[in-house]
Amino acid sequence: MKRIVVLMKKSGLWFWSVSIIILLVCAVMCWQIWQHPEHIGLLPGSLKHKSWLISLCAGTGIMTACLLLMFFSTRASGKNHFTHDVKQALGDDAFAPVKLTRTETLWQAELLAIKTHLRRRYAFFWRCNVRLLLVTGDDTAIAQLVPGLKEKQWLEGNRTVLIYGGSLTAQPDSEKYAALRKLRRSRPLDGIVRVIGENQHLTPQITDHDLRGLEKIGEQLRYQPPVWLWQLCDSAWSQSGRLTQSVGITLPARAVPEDIVSQLSALLPQLRAQGLAQVAENRAYDFLLRLGQQLLQGGCERWKTRLSPWLYGARQRVPLRGLMFSLADPPSGHQDGAENHVHALTFPPAWQGILDDCTRVRGRRVGMAWAQMLAWSLMAVTGLWAAGLLLSFGLNYQQMSSVAKKARALVEHPAVSDAQLTALHELRNDAGRLQYRYQHGAPWYQRFGLDHNQALLRAMLPWYGVASNRLIRDPASAALRQKLNRLVDSAPDSERRAALAGPGYDQLKAWLMMSRPDRADGAFYARTMKTVQPTLRGVSPGLWQSLAPDLWAFYIHALPHNPQWKIIPDSTLVARSRQVLLRQIGQRNAESTLYQEMLNAVRRNVADVTLDDMTAGTDARRLFTTDEVVPGMFTRQAWEGGIQQAIDTAAHSRRDEIDWVLSDSRNAVSSDLSPEALKARLTQRYFTDFAGSWLNFLNSLRLTPANTIADVTDQLTLMSDVRQSPLIALMNTLAWQGQTGQQSEGLSDSIIKSAKDLIGRDDKPVIDQRAAGPQGPLDDTFGPLLQLLGKNRAGNVMSADDTLSLQTYLTRITRVRLRLQQVAGASDPQEMMQTLAQTVFQGKSVDLTDTRQYGSLMAASLGEEWSGFGNTLFVQPLTRAWETVLQPSAASLNDRWRRSLTANWHTAFDGRYPFADSKSDASLPMLAEFIRRDSGRIDRFLATELSGVLHKEGSQWVPDSAHSQGLAFSPAFLRAVNQLSQLSDILFTDGSQGIRFELQARPSPEVVETRLTIDGQHLHYFNQMADWQSFRWPGETFKPGTLLTWTSTRAGARLFGDYTGTWGLIRWLEQGQRRQLDRSQWMMSFTAPDERTLQWVLRSQLGKGPLALLDLRGFKLPDRIFNVDATAAAQAFDTNSDITDMDGAE
Structure with missing residues (x-):
């Protein structure tokens, strides 16, 4: 309490006034809590009410006792001190020496004496009214300024205490300054006076010693007081009787050297005026004029130089406040021999400047002022807490009054109206706010020990429940009951019931929520009630739709904490609604x-x-x-x-x-x-x-394109590299992911299974379909892949071919890669490539073909759902290599086909009939040389060069689907060779060259007779019964040709046409019109020059017979077997010849 009073720095009257006011406030609060506790939210007679009343009464009593004790103790102490002073003034008692204990030092005793003296003279609050000044310097100078200070150690007068500080060059007395610090902790000293003798000057060395000594004193005191320099002056004449005054300057806190010059310069007019007045009075009074003359004649600059190290700019911690000047005269009021007032001092006017200034300026704290900071912090916390109590009291009182007023208004006016709904919503907001504050804490301004949110919430909820049940719960329950009655009363299997069943489930759920607080869902309930109860009688629709959802949600949210708000639903209606909904939902x-x-x-x-x-x-x-x-x-x-x-x-x-x-x-x-x-x-x-x-x-997944042998080889190398293969890394990932959820067969399961197998050995199936290894939910999907990787080796289980494995596939890939590297590294890569491809074309098995088949088998073993993955990883890499090998060779084979067959064909048949409309006939034996089955040039070429990729099915040449992948056969080529193959079957039916067919003449209007001769074979028809006539082409005659004459009813025999040569029959057939009667008969119609029609029916033994030769008209043998991009074929060989053989990847 003493420290707080000291820090308050107020008079005793202020302290007692504030204390009495606080005591009265506490008494009023005690009476308020005793008589009217409801005003501050306390229930009369409650435990909390009694606790508050007892606490406040006890606190008020303790505070009253402390104040009374302080009052009487102060009066007793003052009385004793007054009596002691009176006795000393009368001289009745001798001055009692101070008794020192073993633990006390001399300075502790001195400071105790100072403290006792000041308390007796200036009462309890002497620390606020007394100035403490430390006088330092040489003893001679101190004695000239304050005689007797060294002997007495301290002198007091005019509310000022001068304490002897000694020389600054000596080591500071730690015990002295420790005791001095305890004398007045907040501000041990009001200032330090450094006395400079008459013949002394502030040299840099003296200045440095002084500053260091002052800093040490500040460290001992933990407080650095302001410093005044006092320069003692001398005079050749006696100055007794001269009127003295305070002469000096004061410096600002952050003074600069120019401030010294300006302050001293401003002092000169005053010195001059007062000095002239004193000299006029007595010529010996020259102190002021002499001082002004010294300052005017360079003294200002000298003092500027001397005081510069003392200023703030020199980074000194010692605050220099001023510079004073005076003569070395002793104080007029001091009596050196007095025994009754040994420490009394009367200050001359020369001290007035320092005495006035030290009350206006403060030093600075050295280090951290823990005690002061703690005291001020305690004061601040106490003040804030008191303000918080008042604020909390006001806010809580206003909140409780508002809630009570709203609750009473709702209960006292039960009619349903807009005002009732609005008031209920406002009370709901208050309840929601109180709930939030109860869960998350009240705002800071409502706490301070007066938070009543929880109690207020408990008190208001019953009142809110009454109004909410009347306005919200009961109408909602009635509306839901009505909706459910409509549902159960609807006709079964009707559209109306189907339409009502959808929202009916939500309505039943909402109704049951009102009876089961543990199932409460505010958002669902409010959403359902929007459709069930869009209006309420007595409330405007807009206001109802705006406020009702929030009230519904709050009701259902609060229901678990207030089970008394629940309803009791009709069990019969609930059961019937469930039956209807179960049938509808299903x-x-x-x-x-x-x-x-x-x-x-x-x-x-x-x-x-x-x-x-x-x-x-x-x-x-x-x-x-x-x-x-x-x-x-x-x-x-x-x-x-x-x-x-x-x-x-x-x-x-x-x-x-x-x-x-x-x-x-x-x-x-x-x-x-x-x-x-x-x-x-x-x-x-x-x-x-x-x-x-x-x-x-x-x-x-898609395979990265590769167009050259080098690219394909790089891909195969990367694929088969055990350390760097993305394929192996991907397979490892898939194997790990594919075993997700697998569970190994436990020991007990294995024993039970073995026992069952032993007992039912006769019924044991040949293939056990139960997996013997780990079983997982992904076995149906990843099982084939895990089988390839060797991760699903279950015994006695039907699985894929054991020869299929990723390791075998990679080994085969390595072989293919080495073969391709051999091709790329050969001296003639193109020749070696063609040799390799030729073995494929000729149907000889090589590593590339076997590996392609192996990859296709692996892809097929994965199943249809893995088709894209298997094709990309196991088929396409080899297909790409296959294409790289075969495409350039296909271009070479096209050239060989062109040289060996197409060129000879063009030479033999271009411009000749039937291939062209020409009078020159093609050589039928030469045609047979080309198209004869097996022994013809075309068949021999295809059987020799393309037996591996092209085979004959009947009379049709068909590409091998397994070995021709990557090869694009020319459709024109296939059509041409198949057309010639069919023609060969017709032309060489019995092994010899020739076609056998039959003709039957048909009667024609106004035609009497027709004669047809084909290679010496005759057909004479004169309208008798038609008969079949057999022919062979070409006939056995030395003059082949075809001749047709006819005789009409109006003219004799006339020539229709004479077609000479082997191809005469074909030329004659070309002139007629054909109409197919069935698979082997055609109606041939010829128009005579007189517009009459001559008709024969041609019946062939195979196919179209001689009519097949008509299809040779415009026929050209294609120049290409395969459709090959010449650029791609050339690019396939665009590879570096010095490809490094990567045997390490094998």
Whole structure:
């Protein structure tokens, strides 16, 4: 309390006034709590009321006792000190020496004496009214300025205490300054006076010693007081009787050397005026004029130089406040021999400047003022707490009054109206605000020990419940009951019932919520009630639709904490509604929502998996690319890190969302909603989506294009490199991901299975379809792939071919790569490439062909759903190599075909009939030389050069689908050779060259007779019964040709045409019109010059017979077998000849 009073720095009267006011306030508060506790939110007679009353009364009593004790102790102490002083003044008692204990020092005793003296003279608050000055310097100078100070150590007078400080060059007395610091802790000294003797000057060395000594004193005191320099002057004449005054200057806190000059210069007029006045009075009074003359004659500049190290600009911690001048005269009031007042001092006017100035200026704290800071902090906290108490009291009182007023208004006026609904909503806002503050804490300005939010909430909720039940709950329950009655009263299987069943479920759920607080869902309830109760009688529709949703939601949210607000639904109506809804809904559908929530919760924690992630450490883009990703929630990390636990949690803690709505108890729930069934469905659904996501990603892989042998070789090298293969890295990832969810067979399961097999040995199947190894939900999808990787080796289980494995495939890839490197590194790559391709064309098996077949078999073993993935990884790389090998060779084969066959064909048949409209006939034996079966030039070429990629099915040449991949046969070539093959079958039916056919003449109007001669074979017809006549072409005659004459009823025999040569028959047939009667007969019609029609029916033994030769008209043998891009074929050989053989990748 003493420290707080000292820091307050007020008089005793102020202190007692404030104390009495505080005491009265506390007394009023005690009376208020005693008589009217409800005004501050306290219930009369409650435990809290009694606690507050007892606490405040006890505090007020303690404060009253302390103030009385302080008052009487102060009076007693003052009385004793007064009596002691009176006795000393009368001389009755001798001056009692101070007794020192063992723990006290001399300066502690001196300071105790000073403290006692000042307290007796200036009462309890002497620290606020007394100035403490430390006088330092040489003892001679101090004695000239303040005689007797060294002997007495301290002198007091005019509310000022001068304390002897001694020389600044000596080491400061730590005990002295420690005791002095305790005398007045807040401000140990008001200033330090440094006395400079008459013959002394402030040299740099003296200045440095003084500053260091003052700094040490400040460190001892932990306070650096302002410093005044006092220069003692001398005079040749006696100055006794001269009127003295304070002479000197004061410097600002951050003074600069120019301030010294300006201050001293400003002092000169005053010195001059007062000095002249004193000299006029007595010529010996020259102190002021002499001082002014010294300053005017360079003294200002000298003092500027001397005081510069003392200024703030020199970074000194000692604050220099001023410079004083005086003569070395002793104080007039000091009596050196007085015994009654040994420490009394009367200050001369020369001290008035320092005495006035030291009350206006303060020093600065050295170090941290912990005590002062603590006291001020305590004062600040106390003040803030008191203000907070008043503010909290006012706000809580206003809040409680407002809530009570609204609650009474709602209960006292029960009529339904807009004002009632508005008041209820305002009270709901108050309740919501109180709930929020109860859960999250009240605002800072409502706390300070007067927070009544929880009590106010408990007090208002019953009042709110009465009004809410009347305005909100009961109308809502009636509206829901009405809707459900309409549902159950509707006709079964009617459109009306189907329409009402949709919202009927939500209505039943909302109605049951009002009776089951544990199922409360405010958002759902408010959303449902918007459609059920859009209006309320007595309330305007706009206001109802604006405020009702919030009131509904608050009611349902508060229902779990206020179960007395619930309703008791009609059990009969509930049962009938459930029956109707169960028939209409048929199944529960909350499983999809649960599944999506589970995925959404994991999606935020697992990143999507890209191709680079699956092939980490390899350059996958050189081999295959894709823009697709696998969602992170469908990975093994997601399954093991969250999905599996989420499914287990859902299976054991949640049933279908509509169980409690449509069933009376859990026993009524069907078995498909059991935790085990729910877990199985969620797991199956997850792994179905899991497999689909991976299949979608893997089937989207595309092989990176490679156009040259070097590119293909690089791809095959990278693919088969054990350390850098993206394919191996991808397969390792797939093997790890494909085993997600696998469970190994336990020991007990294995024992039970063995026992069953032993007992039922006779019934044991040849192939056990139960997997013997780990079983997983992804076996149906990833099983074939794991089989290829050797990760699913279950004994006695039907599986893919054991010879199919990734390791074997990579070994074969290495062989193909080495073969291609041999081709690229050969001296003539093109020749070696053609030799390699020739073995393929000729049907000889090579590594490339076998590896292609092996890759195709691996892709097929994966199944149809892996078709895109298998084709990209196992088929396309070899197909690309196949194409690289075959395409250049195909171009070479085209050239050989052109040289060996097409050129001779053009030479033999170009411009000749029937290939062209010409009188020159083609050589039929030469045609047979080309098209004869097996032995003809075309068949021999195809059988010799293309037997590996082209084979004959009947009379049709068909590309080999297995070995011709990558080769584009020319459609014109295939049509041409197949046309010639069919013609060869017709022309060489019996092995010899020739066609056998039959002709039958038909009667024609006004035609009497026709004669047809074909290579010496005659057909004479004169309208008798038609008969078939056999012919052979070419006939055995030395003069081949065809001759036709006819005789009409109006003229004799006339010549229709005479076609000489071997091709005469074909020329004659070309003149007629053909109409097919069946598969072997054609009606041939010829128009005579007289417009009469001559008709024969031609019947062939095979195909179209001689008519097939008509198709040779305009026929040209194609120059190409394959459609080959010449640029691509040339680019395939555009490779560096010094390709390094990468045997290390093998």
